[in-house]
Every structure is written in structure tokens, then in C-alpha cells.
Amino acid sequence: MVEPKRKILVADDETHITTLYQAILTIEGFEVIITDDGQEALNKAKTAKPQLMILDIKLPTLTGWEVCRRIKDDSSLKNIPIIIASAFGQKEDRLRSSEAGADDFMPKPFDSKTLLEHVRKFI
Amino acid sequence: MTQAPPKILIIDDDLALAKTLTGILKRAGYNAEYVLKGADGVQFTRSMGSARQLNVVLSDIRLPDMNGLDVLKEIKKIDSEIGVIVMTGHADVETSIEALNFGAFAYIQKPYNPTEVKLIIEKVLEKQKLVEENKTLLTKLQDWNSQLEKNVREKTSELNRKNLELLELIERLEELNQSKSDFVANASHELQTPMTSIIGFSSILLEYGETLKDSEHKRFLQIIHDETQRLSRLSIDLLDLSRIQEGRITLKLKKVNLQALAERVRENLKVINKTVRIELEFDGAVTPVVTDEDKIHQVLTNLMGNALKYAPEKSSVRIEAKKNKEFIIVSVKDEGPGIPDDEKEKIFEPFYRVQNKSNLTVKGTGLGLPIAKAIVEALGGSISASRNPVKGSNFSFTIPLDTELTKD
Numbered sequence: 001m002v003e004p005k006r007k008i009l010v011a012d013d014e015t016h017i018t019t020l021y022q023a024i025l026t027i028e029g030f031e032v033i034i035t036d037d038g039q040e041a042l043n044k045a046k047t048a049k050p051q052l053m054i055l056d057i058k059l060p061t062l063t064g065w066e067v068c069r070r071i072k073d074d075s076s077l078k079n080i081p082i083i084i085a086s087a088f089g090q091k092e093d094r095l096r097s098s099e100a101g102a103d104d105f106m107p108k109p110f111d112s113k114t115l116l117e118h119v120r121k122f123i
Numbered sequence: 124m125t126q127a128p129p130k131i132l133i134i135d136d137d138l139a140l141a142k143t144l145t146g147i148l149k150r151a152g153y154n155a156e157y158v159l160k161g162a163d164g165v166q167f168t169r170s171m172g173s174a175r176q177l178n179v180v181l182s183d184i185r186l187p188d189m190n191g192l193d194v195l196k197e198i199k200k201i202d203s204e205i206g207v208i209v210m211t212g213h214a215d216v217e218t219s220i221e222a223l224n225f226g227a228f229a230y231i232q233k234p235y236n237p238t239e240v241k242l243i244i245e246k247v248l249e250k251q252k253l254v255e256e257n258k259t260l261l262t263k264l265q266d267w268n269s270q271l272e273k274n275v276r277e278k279t280s281e282l283n284r285k286n287l288e289l290l291e292l293i294e295r296l297e298e299l300n301q302s303k304s305d306f307v308a309n310a311s312h313e314l315q316t317p318m319t320s321i322i323g324f325s326s327i328l329l330e331y332g333e334t335l336k337d338s339e340h341k342r343f344l345q346i347i348h349d350e351t352q353r354l355s356r357l358s359i360d361l362l363d364l365s366r367i368q369e370g371r372i373t374l375k376l377k378k379v380n381l382q383a384l385a386e387r388v389r390e391n392l393k394v395i396n397k398t399v400r401i402e403l404e405f406d407g408a409v410t411p412v413v414t415d416e417d418k419i420h421q422v423l424t425n426l427m428g429n430a431l432k433y434a435p436e437k438s439s440v441r442i443e444a445k446k447n448k449e450f451i452i453v454s455v456k457d458e459g460p461g462i463p464d465d466e467k468e469k470i471f472e473p474f475y476r477v478q479n480k481s482n483l484t485v486k487g488t489g490l491g492l493p494i495a496k497a498i499v500e501a502l503g504g505s506i507s508a509s510r511n512p513v514k515g516s517n518f519s520f521t522i523p524l525d526t527e528l529t530k531d
Contacts, residue, residue, distance in 0.1 A: 017323075024327060027327075108315050110319065112330050113330070
């Protein structure tokens with residue numbers, strides 16, 4: 001029996017960065033859903049039921065933190081693990097991410113190995 | 124103190140006594156006079172006025188028209204400092220003591236002893252002198268005191284003013300500090316994006332190079348290339364901005380032909396958007412102006428570059444220059460989306476972007492306008508943005524005609 005593809009929802013408002021996620025994760029056999037908007041990330045989480053979410057902090061309409069909080073407050077979604085990605089060295093960002101209920105924090109910039117290490121903690 | 128001799132009034136109805144006593148006192152160096160009636164004595168005292176012109180009154184206690192005690196009271200009412208000496212007979216000791224209670228300085232029993240009279244007068248004068256000196260001292264003390272209070276008040280208000288200035292300074296420094304850390308945070312965010320692309324895509328090429336399609340290979344290399352260039356532009360702009368803001372640039376002032384300069388910038392930039400017409404409208408009186416040619420070149424490049432990037436296809440961009448008494452005013456007008464009124468100052472802040480989704484396609488370092496502003500201000504002018512009445516935005520900056528810079 002072929003295992004169904006594991007879905008990862010990625011939200012980042014920089015086109016190159018979403019392309020980067022998509023390239024690495026597709027090669028590794030994941031199905032990647034992309035958005036550049038916070039509200040849209042929340043909507044897609046509800047409809048697509050991904051196995052993992054990677055959120056940038058600075059997003060239009062809702063911040064990554066806000067999306068994270070709402071997912072974790074929703075009993076049907078709260079089991080989706082969430083990685084928040086943000087600029088390296090921002091201690092406060094890391095702290096606020098865990099306060100928002102994020103399961104992991106990934107500093108940017110990252111290379112393919114680092115990204116996969118973070119992803120494989122969860123799926 | 125006046126040098127005039129002390130004045131003494133004698134009130135006695137015994138003409139012989141009055142005359143004799145007056146004579147004695149005059150010979151002793153006093154300015155003595157006599158009257159025979161109590162009312163005349165009061166009248167005389169009153170005519171002397173309140174300034175100490177009469178020092179001593181020698182008054183008989185029994186006068187034909189008035190009681191000596193009443194005379195005493197009247198005189199004391201006019202001037203309490205006048206020393207009143209009452210002269211009494213043996214029978215009037217009681218009255219004399221009463222006179223002391225009403226403020227008489229002393230009493231003398233008749234027949235009087237001239238030496239005793241002079242001695243008592245001396246005592247009166249001495250007391251008056253002391254009172255006078257005390258008054259002067261008191262006045263001095265009060266003056267000194269009020270001067271001191273005034274000084275304290277002045278120093279206090281000066282201190283308050285300084286305190287306020289210091290508070291304002293602290294506030295300004297805090298703002299500056301805040302804007303500096305905002306700047307660093309923004310700059311690091313802006314640097315992080317291209318770096319993530321560069322590190323990420325190069326790691327893909329290294330890890331999965333053999334498995335990638337040629338087209339993907341090329342696409343990722345292109346992204347790495349573009350983002351490296353973006354990083355390079357960003358670091359140059361960041362250096363430029365901090366150098367200008369900190370005054371670490373040397374201005375090379377010379378006569379500049381603005382129109383020729385604008386034409387050169389137009390030639391350089393027209394490739395950005397070939398469908399856009401760039402029109403120059405220069406007031407003939409504008410050129411030449413003394414300023415820094417390279418720096419104005421950079422300002423024009425940044426403003427015209429923005430105008431071209433935001434200009435719709437086949438629209439026009441206008442560069443106008445006018446002159447008034449103090450400045451040359453250069454305006455760059457486009458027909459693009461324009462700038463909302465509440466953002467027209469913010470756009471000169473580093474990395475600020477007008478909140479509009481259609482801008483996401485227009486790339487820039489977010490430092491072009493801050494650099495233009497810093498340059499214009501270093502050259503003694505100012506820059507502002509406004510909305511065009513019809514459509515698009517209008518950026519204007521001034522170049523001073525006659526400034527301290529020019530005189531250097």
C-alpha cells in the first residue's frame with residue numbers, strides 16, 4: 001500500500017522563500033501548499049488538513065503568531081505541529097513564538113539540511 | 124544723615140524761660156526755636172512734615188491753652204520718633220510719670236539745669252540716630268533678602284527650564300535610539316531575505332544538483348545571482364545612508380548645469396520602462412547652480428527611478444525645475460498609484476513601503492528615498508512628497524541658491 005503524501009502548509013510573503021521551501025520539500029517527497037497571507041493560511045489549514053505548518057512571522061492580514069494561536073485554539077486543528085521561521089538571533093521572536101503555542105522555531109537563513117531536520121522532528 | 128544741626132522746639136508760656144533756653148541751646152549748636160502756646164507747638168510740629176526735620180520738643184506740662192499731656196499725644200500722633208521732653212514743677216511729678224507712659228522720653232524738673240537738659244537732648248539724638256541706623260540696616264537687609272529671593276527664584280526657574288530641556292533631550296535621544304534599533308532590526312530583516320535565498324538555493328544545488336532538471340538548475344542559479352546583487356545593492360545603500368546621515372561625506376561644490384544633468388539621468392534610466400515618456404521642463408533662469416553634481420545626480424536617479432518603476436505603461440514622467448529668490452525647486456511627477464497623504468512623510472524612513480499589494484512586484488532596497496532626503500538636507504535643501512491633483516505622486520526638492528555651503 002502506497003503511503004499518502006504528507007502535506008506541509010507553508011506561509012511566507014517572499015516569493016523566493018516560498019519557492020525555496022517548495023523546491024526542497026517537493027524533492028523530499030512532501031506535498032507543499034503555499035500561501036503569502038495569514039488569513040489564507042488559516043483557511044487552508046482548515047480545508048487541507050496539513051500534517052505540518054511552517055509560518056513566517058511577518059505576514060499580511062494575520063501574523064504568523066496569530067495564525068498559530070488560532071490553530072492551537074481550534075480543537076480540530078490544534079494537533080497540527082507548527083514551526084515558526086524568523087530571522088536569526090531574534091530572542092524575542094523565539095519567546096513570543098513559544099508563547100503563541102508554536103511547537104518549534106527555525107531561524108532564517110537556513111539550508112536544506114536544517115529545514116529537513118526541523119521538519120523531520122514532526123513527520 | 125543730614126549735616127544740618129538737630130532742630131529743637133521749646134513750648135513754654137514763660138517767655139523769659141523760653142528765650143533763655145533757646146539761647147542756651149543755640150549756643151550749644153542746636154537749631155532751637157520756641158513757641159508760647161501748646162496749639163502753636165502742635166501746629167509747628169505738623170508744619171515740619173513727616174521726614175525727620177524736628178528732633179526734640181521741650182514742652183512745659185502746664186500751658187495756658189492745652190494740657191501738656193495732650194500736646195505730647197498730638198506730637199506723637201504726627202511723628203512717634205520725635206523725642207518729647209516734658210518740663211514740670213514740683214507739684215506735677217505724677218503727671219510727669221503719666222507723660223512717660225504716653226511716650227515722653229524724659230521729664231525735667233524746673234528750675235532746670237542746662238547741663239542736664241543738654242545731656243538728655245544728646246540721649247534723645249543718640250537714640251534717634253540708632254533707630255535711624257537700625258532702619259537703614261533693616262531696609263538693607265530686606266533689600267538683600269528680596270534680592271536673594273529673586274536670585275533663588277531666577278535660579279529655580281532656570282533650573283526648571285534646564286530640567287525641561289534635559290527631559291526633552293532625553294526624549295529625543297530615546298527616540299533616536301529607538302529609531303536606530305528599529306533601523307537595525309529592519310536592516311537585518313531586509314538582509315535576511317536575500318541571504319535565506321542564497322544559502323537555501325545554493326544548498327539545493329549542492330545537495331540535489333544531479334537530480335535537478337536543467338531548467339530548475341538555471342532558475343535557482345538565477346535567483347542566487349539576483350539575490351546576491353540585491354544584497355550587494357543593499358549593503359552599498361546602507362553604507363551610503365549611514366555615511367551621509369553621520370556627515371561623513373565630502374561635498375564637492377561647483378557650478379552645475381541642472382538641465383544637462385537631468386538629461387543624462389534620463390538617458391541612463393529610460394531602459395527601466397521604455398513605454399514611458401520622460402519630459403523635462405526647465406525654467407530658463409534655473410541653471411547653473413552651485414551644488415554637488417554627483418550627489419544631485421544620485422537624488423535625481425533615485426526619484427526618477429521610482430517614478431519610472433511605478434509609472435503605468437505609456438504614461439509620462441515630468442521633471443520640472445523652477446527658481447524663486449532662495450531656491451531652485453526640482454519636481455519629479457508621475458502618473459502612478461500615488462502616495463496616501465498619511466504616508467507621505469513615512470516614505471522617507473528607511474525600509475518603509477507604502478501599504479499596497481500592487482507594490483509587491485516593484486523591487487527596491489527601501490533606501491532610495493531616505494538617501495535622497497539625507498543628501499538634499501546635507502546640501503541645505505529639503506524634500507517632500509505630495510499627491511498630484513490629477514493622478515500620481517509629486518516629489519519636490521530644493522537646492523539653495525546662496526547658502527553657507529556656497530560661501531565655503
